[in-house]
Each structure stands twice: as structure tokens, then as C-alpha cells.
Amino acid sequence: MQARIMDILKKNQLSVTESRKKILELFQDNPGALAHHDIELKTGEKFDRVTIYRTLQTFVEKGILHTIPSADNSIRYALCKDECTEGHHHDNHVHFICDKCETTYCLEAITVPEVKLPKGFVPNQIEVVVNGKCRNCVK
Amino acid sequence: MQARIMDILKKNQLSVTESRKKILELFQDNPGALAHHDIELKTGEKFDRVTIYRTLQTFVEKGILHTIPSADNSIRYALCKDECTEGHHHDNHVHFICDKCETTYCLEAITVPEVKLPKGFVPNQIEVVVNGKCRNCVK
């Protein structure tokens, strides 16, 4: 695990710091996505809020994390697969946000469908976010 | 136009106030979606920020406006079609956010595609948001 984390940082030419290690570790240990606020809680006052903002920003730029849009004003972040590189994300999978437990899943196996657009519109990225009950909350 | 606006408010049993009329008017005159901040600007200090928050909230609850998720922490709002009612939205169309001019379009003609989910996940709502260049910015 620890090795994996170092690798990711090294590969992206990022210096290995406490906060970066800890935050990456959080994402590796957590099944779902995390919002800024979740990270603040889970790191327990250990790092400054500003550091967390900057770390997340760096990770997104480097292609280590991707963002998941939402209609509740709290962007969620999740680990990218290896194909993502600096400035070039390829996270074309569907995301699922549970209405009950709020867990956000990367459904890696479900790729986003084709979408036909009106004449003149040129797509760059397509986000598909599904809300509903997750497998733990459905019952 | 003015008639239309009164109708909408009346139909939803909302009292007809300056702010509600003005904000609805904004949405009718604007082709795309608007974020809270846009509305503040376009109404020019005329209404209290709190009033705008509450008006938007009311309109969403009543099925007059729907929200469009984004990954930039600013929810956009757009007019619903007539089928939407209190607590029951049916805005199952694709949204397009232009990377250049930031305009957000409701592509009413494009309905959201089917999405197969893993076993145990029960969908409630599906949001499809496309980023790219709009017909005015492409060229």
C-alpha cells in the first residue's frame, strides 16, 4: 500500500509529503469518492484546510484524482485509473450517488453511453451521474 | 409574457411578488440556465441575497425550476416544462455547458439514454451533463 502511494507521487514528479501521502491513503482505503469536507473530517485537524484544497487541486491536475459533479454544491473526488495523465483525464465511467447513505461510487464497469448532440455542439467530456439507492441501502 | 408569469405563480399557489416575477422573467428571457450569482448580477442589487436563495428553493420545490449539477461548485437553474409538478420533476434531458462562454443549455430534444447499473443499484434520477464547445463558440 505505502509503496503504491509513493509510486504514484514519484511518477507524477510530486514531492512526497505527509499530507499528500495521508490524503492518497484515504482515497485508497475508501471505497467511494470523497468531498473536501470528508477529507477534513477523516484527517482530523491534522492538516490545514488550505493544504487540502491545494493537494486536491494538484491531484486533479496531475490526473491522480477526478471530480464528480453534483447538484448539492459539494464536488466529490475519486482516484483515477492509470490511463489518466497530466491534463488528460479518461474517466468515462458512470457515477452513482446514493440518496440514503450519500456514498458515491465509481461504476468503472459502466462506461458512459454515446450522446447525440444538436448540430454545432462539440462534446469534450460527458458526465453521467445517477442518483438512487445503492446496493447497501436498497433492501 | 407577463401573463405567462402570473399563470405560473398562480398555478403553483404562490403569491405574486416583485422578486418572483422578476426572477421568473429573467429565466424566460434568458436562453440558458442561470446560477445564483448570475441572478444576483442580473437583478442588480434589487433583491436581498436571501430572497433569491429562498425564491430559487421554492421554485425548485414547486417544479418550476430544475437544477443542473456541475463540477465547479455552482448549481445552475433552468425552467421546467409543464409536466413538472411539486416534488415530481421530469426533466430527463441532456445538459450542455460550454467550456468557452459558460452558457448552459437544456437540450430538450435529447433525452437521457438508458444506463445499465450493477446488481443492487436502483436508479432514481439520471443526470447527463456534457461539456464542450457550443454552437456559438465552435468555429
Place this chain on the structure above:
DNA sequence: AAACATTTTGCAACTTTGTTGCATTGATTT
């Protein structure tokens, strides 16, 4: 392993965004 150069961090100060309670104002009903 020390000294140097370069990043990253934490703090402070600030801006922006969002929330809540309450008195005043405004809209609707009689």
C-alpha cells in the same frame, strides 16, 4: 551529512457563499 535550492505548508486575513431568526412589509382574502 551539510549546505543549498526549491516546494510545500500553515497561518492570517480576507472574500464569497449559504443559513437562520425575527420584525417589517406586502399580498391575498373576507
Place this chain on the structure above:
DNA sequence: AAATCAATGCAACAAAGTTGCAAAATGTTT
């Protein structure tokens, strides 16, 4: 036009996000 009820604006706050800068940590060179 009075009475009733709902919506607004204000104040005071809480939460989220930004920026500049000195101090600390990291990586690199000797």
C-alpha cells in the same frame, strides 16, 4: 379597508474558498 397570512430584508452568523507570505520540509548537490 381590516384582518390574515406569507414573503421580504436585515442582521448576525457559519461555512467554504482564496491569496500572500514567512517558516518548514523536501529534494539535490557538493
